Amino acid sequence: MQTTSLPETAASDALFERAKKVTPGGVNSPVRAFKAVGGTPRFIERAHGAYLIDVDGHAMIDYIGSWGPMILGHNHEAVREAISNALTNGTSYGAPSEGEVRLAELVTKLTGAEKVRFVNSGTEATMSALRLARGFTGRDFIVKFRGNYHGHADGLLVEAGSGLMTNADGLGRSAPSSAGVPHAYASLTLVADYNDPEGLRRLVAERGHEIAAIIFEPVVGNAGVLIPTPEFRAALHDAKRSGLLLIADEVMTGFRLSLKGACGVLGIEPDLMCWGKIIGGGLPVGAYGGRADVMDFVSPQGPVYQAGTLSGNPLAMAAGLAVLSELERDPGIYGRLDEYTSKLAEGLASAASEAGVPLAVNRVGSMLTGFFQAGPVTRYDEAARSDTAAFATWFREMLVRGVYWAPSQFESIFVSAAHGERELDSTLHAAVSAFATLGGAR
Numbered sequence: 001m002q003t004t005s006l007p008e009t010a011a012s013d014a015l016f017e018r019a020k021k022v023t024p025g026g027v028n029s030p031v032r033a034f035k036a037v038g039g040t041p042r043f044i045e046r047a048h049g050a051y052l053i054d055v056d057g058h059a060m061i062d063y064i065g066s067w068g069p070m071i072l073g074h075n076h077e078a079v080r081e082a083i084s085n086a087l088t089n090g091t092s093y094g095a096p097s098e099g100e101v102r103l104a105e106l107v108t109k110l111t112g113a114e115k116v117r118f119v120n121s122g123t124e125a126t127m128s129a130l131r132l133a134r135g136f137t138g139r140d141f142i143v144k145f146r147g148n149y150h151g152h153a154d155g156l157l158v159e160a161g162s163g164l165m166t167n168a169d170g171l172g173r174s175a176p177s178s179a180g181v182p183h184a185y186a187s188l189t190l191v192a193d194y195n196d197p198e199g200l201r202r203l204v205a206e207r208g209h210e211i212a213a214i215i216f217e218p219v220v221g222n223a224g225v226l227i228p229t230p231e232f233r234a235a236l237h238d239a240k241r242s243g244l245l246l247i248a249d250e251v252m253t254g255f256r257l258s259l260k261g262a263c264g265v266l267g268i269e270p271d272l273m274c275w276g277k278i279i280g281g282g283l284p285v286g287a288y289g290g291r292a293d294v295m296d297f298v299s300p301q302g303p304v305y306q307a308g309t310l311s312g313n314p315l316a317m318a319a320g321l322a323v324l325s326e327l328e329r330d331p332g333i334y335g336r337l338d339e340y341t342s343k344l345a346e347g348l349a350s351a352a353s354e355a356g357v358p359l360a361v362n363r364v365g366s367m368l369t370g371f372f373q374a375g376p377v378t379r380y381d382e383a384a385r386s387d388t389a390a391f392a393t394w395f396r397e398m399l400v401r402g403v404y405w406a407p408s409q410f411e412s413i414f415v416s417a418a419h420g421e422r423e424l425d426s427t428l429h430a431a432v433s434a435f436a437t438l439g440g441a442r
């Protein structure tokens, strides 16, 4: 009989060792590696509702929701059925099918975009939207905001948000923010500060005539949650006067903050929008869309080339349709998500304050970040001042108590419709003792 007591993460640890031998860093996307918070990542065996179950048999309350898509909770019956039904008809045709038309009809109806094109990830959506903006305007430069993340296309890996904030040695590195991105590409990306309307107005006044597009997160999730001020929103709008296109990257916020996305809630009118995450219901889907006169520049209608072997995949379309239909059928979901997340925000703030730990909680709908600092946090440079070591300790204390928070200070967490009273109570119970270990209050 085995007498040595193995760590309770033995199965995850063993898989991670194997993974590191065959995959860089042992993971297929950097933030999964727990580099910023220490310890080894949990390997997941299955997921249901608000829970992830790891290979050692621990059930954890999940606040990552696959980084956004799982707004209905994991393994939702309607989504599972839709995928199973689609599966009986084959997995990919390389020719058009009805699901693509139906999802496009639904997305255009909900968001106000006139035409959409489906791709396979958020990265592909933003990359394609920018090419389209350049093709349409005949201009080369783009503007992005410090700390916003738009996927990993070359020209967008410039001061690019959480994965880089978390894994880089320091913050505020100058462009490009990844090895392998030619300076020539990065130099076409002009970087401005989010929530700095004066800075944006100056940039547009000087160079607006050479700028094809401004791409932005309508609510930032990738530097932690940052909320756009009315003055900043007005500056974005006014920038359109110089003939550039406004591209709202709704990959995270689309169908998360409302059926109309963040722009619909905030009254922003972009020329193009990008989607991902929820639009695929947990399968790989991205999309971009907007003004018909712009979208008609896309091949085969227009001169801007963009294609995809698996784009509009029938299983992925079925999953996306199932999620969006469910959200449309029961719009009360957004109110319930808001209520849960606001209680979570209040509970975290009071647990932190009781323990004497400075915490600034930013929240919009079911997106939330607790910055380990006194705050307020409205800008990237302010977010970057958070106490990441304290966050890392708190993260680990939450994890051993069965709460799976996002493993980075600079991420939003996501609540799902499957999170209820029981999960809220357990989470806040865990938070009270996790903060207490930090504050030394007890």
Ligand SMILES: *Cc1c(COP(=O)(O)O)cnc(C)c1O
Pocket: 120, 121, 122, 123, 124, 126, 149, 150, 151, 152, 217, 221, 222, 249, 250, 251, 252, 276, 277, 286
């Ligand atoms: C996740 C994300 C992306 C990239 O999407 P992928 O599917 O990971 O390529 C782009 N923009 C925003 C705002 C995101 O949150």
